[in-house]
Amino acid sequence: MNEMEEIEIVIVGGGICGLATALALHRKGIKSVVLEKSETLRATGAGITIRANGWCALHQLGVASNLRLTSLTVQGGTNISLASGKQQERPFEKGEIRCLRRSELIKGLAENLPPGTIHLGCQVLSITLDPLSPHSIIQLQNGRTIKATVLIGCDGANSVVAGFLGLKTVKFLSLSQVRGFTKYPSGHDFKNEIVQVIGGHSKIGRIPIDNKLVYWFATLKMNPKDVVAKDPELLQQMTLESIKGFPTKMLDMVKHSDQDSLSISRMKYQAPWDILLGSFRKGTVTVAGDAMHAMGPFLGQGGSVALEDAIILARCLARKRHEIDTKTNGSQVIAYKVGEALDQYVKERRMRLVQLSTQTYLTVSFGGSNIDPTAWEDKKFKGESRFPAQVRIQIKKKCKPFEEDEFRPILHHYDGPKFRLKLSVPEVSFYVLPTYLVSKTVTCLH
Ligand SMILES: Cc1cc2nc3c(=O)[nH]c(=O)nc-3n(C[C@H](O)[C@H](O)[C@H](O)COP(=O)(O)OP(=O)(O)OC[C@H]3O[C@@H](n4cnc5c(N)ncnc54)[C@H](O)[C@@H]3O)c2cc1C
Numbered sequence: 001m002n003e004m005e006e007i008e009i010v011i012v013g014g015g016i017c018g019l020a021t022a023l024a025l026h027r028k029g030i031k032s033v034v035l036e037k038s039e040t041l042r043a044t045g046a047g048i049t050i051r052a053n054g055w056c057a058l059h060q061l062g063v064a065s066n067l068r069l070t071s072l073t074v075q076g077g078t079n080i081s082l083a084s085g086k087q088q089e090r091p092f093e094k095g096e097i098r099c100l101r102r103s104e105l106i107k108g109l110a111e112n113l114p115p116g117t118i119h120l121g122c123q124v125l126s127i128t129l130d131p132l133s134p135h136s137i138i139q140l141q142n143g144r145t146i147k148a149t150v151l152i153g154c155d156g157a158n159s160v161v162a163g164f165l166g167l168k169t170v171k172f173l174s175l176s177q178v179r180g181f182t183k184y185p186s187g188h189d190f191k192n193e194i195v196q197v198i199g200g201h202s203k204i205g206r207i208p209i210d211n212k213l214v215y216w217f218a219t220l221k222m223n224p225k226d227v228v229a230k231d232p233e234l235l236q237q238m239t240l241e242s243i244k245g246f247p248t249k250m251l252d253m254v255k256h257s258d259q260d261s262l263s264i265s266r267m268k269y270q271a272p273w274d275i276l277l278g279s280f281r282k283g284t285v286t287v288a289g290d291a292m293h294a295m296g297p298f299l300g301q302g303g304s305v306a307l308e309d310a311i312i313l314a315r316c317l318a319r320k321r322h323e324i325d326t327k328t329n330g331s332q333v334i335a336y337k338v339g340e341a342l343d344q345y346v347k348e349r350r351m352r353l354v355q356l357s358t359q360t361y362l363t364v365s366f367g368g369s370n371i372d373p374t375a376w377e378d379k380k381f382k383g384e385s386r387f388p389a390q391v392r393i394q395i396k397k398k399c400k401p402f403e404e405d406e407f408r409p410i411l412h413h414y415d416g417p418k419f420r421l422k423l424s425v426p427e428v429s430f431y432v433l434p435t436y437l438v439s440k441t442v443t444c445l446h
Pocket residue numbers: 012013014015016017018035036037038042045047048049050122123124125154155156157158159160177179265266267288289290291294295296297300301302303304305306
C-alpha cells in the first residue's frame with residue numbers, strides 16, 4: 001500500500017477556477033497543489049467571453065495585460081430574427097468584454113504558477129474525513145492517498161467534492177450547445193460584436209476573437225438521448241442541419257470551421273434555491289467555480305464568476321493565515337481558523353451567486369431557451385413572437401376566461417387597453433439590480 005502524503009492546500013480540478021485559485025493563493029504567498037484528472041490541461045469549448053468582473057479578477061491575478069493582447073474588445077451586439085429578417089441591437093452592458101481562446105486563458109493562468117503546482121493524471125475518486133485529525137483524506141485513481149489540511153473542489157459541474165459536501169446535483173435542459181472556431185486566413189469582415197441569428201428552435205452566434213479567428217456557438221434543441229455525437233464531422237453536420245436556411249455567412253462559417261475545435265455540451269445549471277440553502281463547507285473542505293454554481297452559457301458569466309471565487313477564497317484564507325502560528329497552534333486550532341476563513345468566503349459569495357443563479361434560472365425558465373416561437377405571435381410575421389424574452393407558455397388547467405373586471409385588480413401591469421411593460425420597484429430590485437451588480441462587484445485580493 002502507498003504511503004499517505006501530506007499536503008497543506010489541495011485544489012481538485014485544473015480548469016479555469018482551480019488554476020485561478022492556485023494563482024490567487026500564490027500571489028498571497030501561499031503554496032497549493034492542483035490535482036487534474038486529465039493528462040493535459042483541458043480547454044474544451046473553443047472560446048469564452050470574459051466580462052468586466054472577470055477582467056477585474058484577471059487584473060488582480062496579474063495576467064490581464066497579456067491576455068488582452070490575444071483578443072479584440074467586443075463593442076456591441078445584434079440579434080437577427082430569421083422569420084422577419086429584422087435586426088435588433090442587443091442591450092449591451094458597459095465595461096470590458098472580450099472573447100478569449102480558452103487555451104490562452106488556461107495557459108495564462110498555468111504559466112504563472114510555480115513549477116510543481118499542477119499534478120496531471122490525478123483523478124480524485126473519493127474524499128473522507130480523517131477520524132484522527134480535522135484533515136481530509138483524498139483517494140486518487142492512480143493509487144495515491146493524500147491528507148489535506150484544506151481541500152478546495154474546483155472540479156466542475158459533476159464535482160466529487162460537491163458530492164462529499166452533500167450538494168444538490170445540477171439540472172439539465174434538453175438543449176445543447178456546439179462550439180467551435182473558424183479561421184479566416186485572409187481576414188474576415190465582421191464587426192467586433194456578438195451577432196446572433198434566431199430561428200425556430202435553433203440559434204447561432206459569432207464573436208470575433210481577432211481579425212482572423214471567429215468563435216461561434218450554436219444552441220440546438222436536443223433531447224439527452226440525441227447528444228451522442230462527439231465526432232467533429234458529425235457535430236458539424238448536425239449543426240448545419242439545424243441551421244438550414246440561416247444566412248450564408250453563418251452557414252459558411254460552420255462549413256469551414258476548424259474541426260479540432262468542435263465540441264458539444266448539454267446545458268445545465270444550478271437552481272438558485274440550492275445555492276441559497278447549500279452547505280458549502282464541511283470541516284476544511286469547500287468548493288468554487290462550477291462545482292459550486294454551474295450556470296452554463298446563459299449569462300456568459302460562469303468563467304468570470306469562477307475567477308471572482310478564486311480571488312475571494314484566497315483573500316479569506318490569507319487573512320486568517322496571519323492569525324495562525326504553525327509552530328504553536330495544534331491541528332484543531334488551525335482547522336478552526338481555516339473553517340472561519342471558509343465560512344467568510346461562503347458568506348461573501350452566497351448572495352451574489354443566488355442573484356446570478358436566479359438570473360440564469362429566469363433565462364432558462366422564461367425566455368431565450370424556452371421560447372415557444374408562436375406565443376404572442378406577431379401579426380406581421382407569422383411564427384414569430386414579438387416578446388421572445390418574456391414568453392413561456394405552460395397550460396396547467398383550461399378554465400373559462402375571466403371577465404376584464406375580474407382580472408384587472410390582480411394585474412398591476414394592466415393599464416387601460418394595454419399592458420404596461422414596466423417593472424415595479426420590488427421587481428427592479430429582483431430582476432434588474434442583479435444584472436447591474438454582475439459587472440459592479442469589486443473583486444480584490446487585499
Ligand atoms: C456551452 C457553454 C458555454 C459557456 N460559455 C461561457 C462564456 O462565454 N463565458 C463564461 O464566463 N462562461 C461560460 N461558460 C461557463 C464556463 O465554461 C464555466 O463556468 C467554467 O469553465 C467553470 O470553470 P471550472 O474550473 O469551475 O470548471 P471546469 O472548466 O469544468 O473545470 C473542472 C476541471 O476539473 C477537472 N476534474 C473534474 N473532476 C475531477 C476529479 N475527480 N479529479 C481531478 N480533476 C477533476 C476537469 O478535468 C476540469 O479540468 C459556458 C459553459 C458552457 C457549458
